[in-house]
Amino acid sequence: MIHGDWIGRWGRARPEALALVDAITGRRYTYARLADEVEALARFLLELEVVKGDRVAVLSFNRVEYLSLFFAAARLGAILVPLNFRLAESEFDYYLEDAGPSVFFCDADHLALAARLESRGLVRRIVCFDDDARAAAWPRIRPDLSDDPLPEIEIEADDPALIIYTSGTTGLPKGVILSHGLIFWNSVNTNLGWDLRSTDKTILHSSLFYTAGWNVFTLPLFQTAAVNVLVRGFEPDLILELIQAEKITLFFGVPTMFQMMMESPRFAAADFSSIRFLVSGGAPLPAAVRDRFLEAKNIRIWEGYGLTEVGPNNFMANGKPGTIGRPMPCVDVRLIGADGRVLGPGEEGEILLRGPNMCSGYWRQPEATAEAIQDGWFHTGDLGRLDQDGDLAIVGRKKDMIISGGINIYPAEIERAVEAHPVVAGAAVIGVSDDKWGEVGKAIVELKPGQSLDQKELEAFLAGRLGRFKLPKYLAIVEALPRTPASGKVQKFLLKKDHGRPDNH
Numbered sequence: 001m002i003h004g005d006w007i008g009r010w011g012r013a014r015p016e017a018l019a020l021v022d023a024i025t026g027r028r029y030t031y032a033r034l035a036d037e038v039e040a041l042a043r044f045l046l047e048l049e050v051v052k053g054d055r056v057a058v059l060s061f062n063r064v065e066y067l068s069l070f071f072a073a074a075r076l077g078a079i080l081v082p083l084n085f086r087l088a089e090s091e092f093d094y095y096l097e098d099a100g101p102s103v104f105f106c107d108a109d110h111l112a113l114a115a116r117l118e119s120r121g122l123v124r125r126i127v128c129f130d131d132d133a134r135a136a137a138w139p140r141i142r143p144d145l146s147d148d149p150l151p152e153i154e155i156e157a158d159d160p161a162l163i164i165y166t167s168g169t170t171g172l173p174k175g176v177i178l179s180h181g182l183i184f185w186n187s188v189n190t191n192l193g194w195d196l197r198s199t200d201k202t203i204l205h206s207s208l209f210y211t212a213g214w215n216v217f218t219l220p221l222f223q224t225a226a227v228n229v230l231v232r233g234f235e236p237d238l239i240l241e242l243i244q245a246e247k248i249t250l251f252f253g254v255p256t257m258f259q260m261m262m263e264s265p266r267f268a269a270a271d272f273s274s275i276r277f278l279v280s281g282g283a284p285l286p287a288a289v290r291d292r293f294l295e296a297k298n299i300r301i302w303e304g305y306g307l308t309e310v311g312p313n314n315f316m317a318n319g320k321p322g323t324i325g326r327p328m329p330c331v332d333v334r335l336i337g338a339d340g341r342v343l344g345p346g347e348e349g350e351i352l353l354r355g356p357n358m359c360s361g362y363w364r365q366p367e368a369t370a371e372a373i374q375d376g377w378f379h380t381g382d383l384g385r386l387d388q389d390g391d392l393a394i395v396g397r398k399k400d401m402i403i404s405g406g407i408n409i410y411p412a413e414i415e416r417a418v419e420a421h422p423v424v425a426g427a428a429v430i431g432v433s434d435d436k437w438g439e440v441g442k443a444i445v446e447l448k449p450g451q452s453l454d455q456k457e458l459e460a461f462l463a464g465r466l467g468r469f470k471l472p473k474y475l476a477i478v479e480a481l482p483r484t485p486a487s488g489k490v491q492k493f494l495l496k497k498d499h500g501r502p503d504n505h
Contacts, residue, residue: 003074003155003156003157003161003181003184004071004153004155004161005074005075006219007031007035007038007071007222008038008039010031010225011030011031011032011034012032014031015030016031016032017030017198017225018030019222019225020067020229021227021229021230021246022063022230023238023242024062024230025064027064029064031225037064037068038068038071038075039150040068040142040145041065041069041138042073042075042076042150043145043146043147043148044072044138045072045076045078045103046076046150047145048102048103049102050073050076050078050102050103051077052076052077053077053078055078055079055081055101055102056073056080056081056102057081057082057083057103057104058081058082058083058105058106058208059085059105059106059107060085060105060109060110060129061085061107061109061232061233062213062230063129063230065105065129066082067208069105070161070208073161074155074180075150075153076153077153077155079160080161080162080163081095081162081163081165082162082164082208082209083095083165083209084207085207086469088464088466089113090464090465091465091466092113093122094172095165095173096117096122096123097122099163099175099363101123102124103125103126103127104117104118104123104124104125104127105128105129106126106127106128106129107128107129108128108130108132111126111130111132111135112134114126114135115134115135127141155180157180157356158180158181158360159179159180160177160178160179160180160360161179161182161183162177162178163175163363164308165209166309174362175364176211176308176309176359176363177359177363178215178308178360181356182356182357182360183214183215184356185330185355185356185357186219186312186313186357187219187220187223187224188223189331190215190216192328192329193313194277194279194313196224196226198224198226199249200221200227200249200250200276201226202217202226202228202248202249202250202252203228203229203242203243203246203248204218204230205233205234205235205239206234210308210407211306211307211308211312212282212312212406215312216252216279216304216313217250217252220313229242234253234257234260236263236264237266239251239257239261240261240266240270243270243272243274244271244274247274249276250276250277250278251275251279252278252279252280252281253278253280253406254405255282255284255285255286255406255438256283256405256438257406258280258289259286259436262289262292262293267296268296272297272299275297275299277300277302279301279303280301280304281305281306281312282403283403283438283439284438285301287321300319302317302319302325303317304324305394308359310331310353311357314328314331314355314357316328320391322393323387323393324392324394325391325392326390326391327392330355330357331353331354332354333352333354333386335347335349335352335384335386336349337349337350343386344386345386345387346385346386346388347386348383348384348395348396349383349384349385350384351384351392351394352377352378352379352380353380354378359378382394383395400492401431402439403431404431404434404438404439404441405437405469409441409469411428411429411431411441413470414429414462414466414472415429415443417465418445418458420465421453421458421461423448424445424448425446425448426446426481427443427445427446427481428443428444428481428495430442430495430496430500432473432474432499432500432502433501433502434502440502441470441471441473442476442502443458443474443475443476444476444499445458446478446479446481447477453477455474455475458472459471474503474504475504476499476504478499481495482495
């Protein structure tokens with residue numbers, strides 16, 4: 001089986017090679033040891049009668065068992081559904097009803113929430129990664145498992161491996177289907193395009209409910225038998241410490257993370273001599289951050305571009321300021337105008353991508369899939385411009401999206417929540433600049449006659465409805481939202497002109 005057993009194959013071929021450094025517990029895993037962890041979880045999934053095509057949900061902070069569960073599910077043809085622990089409790093209803101997982105894994109930090117979801121009929125079997133008496137606990141289950149060989153299950157390139165949810169412009173979350181083929185070809189692109197090697201090391205700090213956590217460096221490095229250093233989450237001082245202690249060669253972050261590393265008192269003395277290159281993605285990299293790393297550490301930060309649906313590693317940065325470089329070896333790029341015409345160098349248009357690293361569409365949303373994928377091309381909704389050398393520059397976003405700290409936030413979802421407030425007649429959310437996060441949300445609200453609303457009241461109302469990272473940082477009250485005469489749609493370009501500053505006016 002070509003797909004689904006990367007760790008097992010390396011465990012047999014290079015059993016003593018280092019695969020994973022668990023900086024959370026201090027344990028170090030060879031490929032043979034990690035393969036044992038994966039096989040044990042796969043046997044347990046078989047005992048739970050998980051079969052090919054079943055969904056396996058997980059709600060947890062980063063940990064070894066999370067990674068092992070992905071490879072165990074992949075070995076059986078099951079589909080991992082990573083859930084965002086930053087969501088408000090009520091938001092999980094949609095995801096669980098849509099994905100319909102047969103089993104739900106979590107850590108002790110999220111076990112109480114899992115139990116409440118179970119009491120509402122949203123979760124069936126709960127398994128806790130930690131030794132917790134409140135649920136079936138993996139540490140107590142594993143010793144009693146058999147060591148029978150796993151069955152051979154045919155896994156095809158088109159078979160789903162992951163469903164990662166991302167909000168759409170309608171505000172309804174969409175489950176992006178990442179096939180085994182997408183994961184394989186994104187890894188091939190990454191390893192060839194960025195010259196990744198078995199001697200490379202990176203830090204896995206990105207949350208695993210984002211494609212970045214899996215597909216920027218983690219799975220490409222596992223494909224090439226290299227090393228991932230696992231941490232619970234991003235902490236700038238810890239990252240700086242690990243870069244030196246573990247001799248990290250590659251590192252990915254969003255611009256906010258590089259800014260936080262620069263601001264750390266440990267930055268000046270931090271040893272970056274092992275680093276081959278750094279990659280920034282998720283949002284435009286400020287020139288001041290790029291220049292500071294070049295001046296202080298003699299390291300250039302490459303800017304990448306991708307999305308959950310394609311890649312996410314699609315371009316080979318060459319260091320040319322203001323561009324993301326040229327397409328990876330197995331990626332085609334095209335720019336089109338509003339009329340569908342294919343554009344040439346110097347013209348700005350929507351970025352279309354094509355290649356075997358493209359998603360299979362959206363889970364149970366054929367209409368959205370058909371809209372996004374047309375004639376084999378994925379319509380990204382982002383705007384770009386090719387220069388005479390063939391290097392691509394990102395110039396804007398066609399989609400109505402806010403990117404805050406590298407995370408996509410869609411205004412329609414927030415607007416729907418704000419408009420549920422009893423005093424609100426209408427709402428629009430726009431992005432405004434922020435020194436730390438790059439961009440944050442600002443709600444412009446039309447109230448019902450005789451009503452009032454302030455920032456604290458709005459935040460309190462939204463707290464149980466949206467994750468904190470989605471809450472608008474600013475609030476402006478207007479007499480009436482500007483709307484088009486025919487359709488009544490809010491004219492956001494006017495709001496951005498009048499209210500596109502970071503304050504409550």
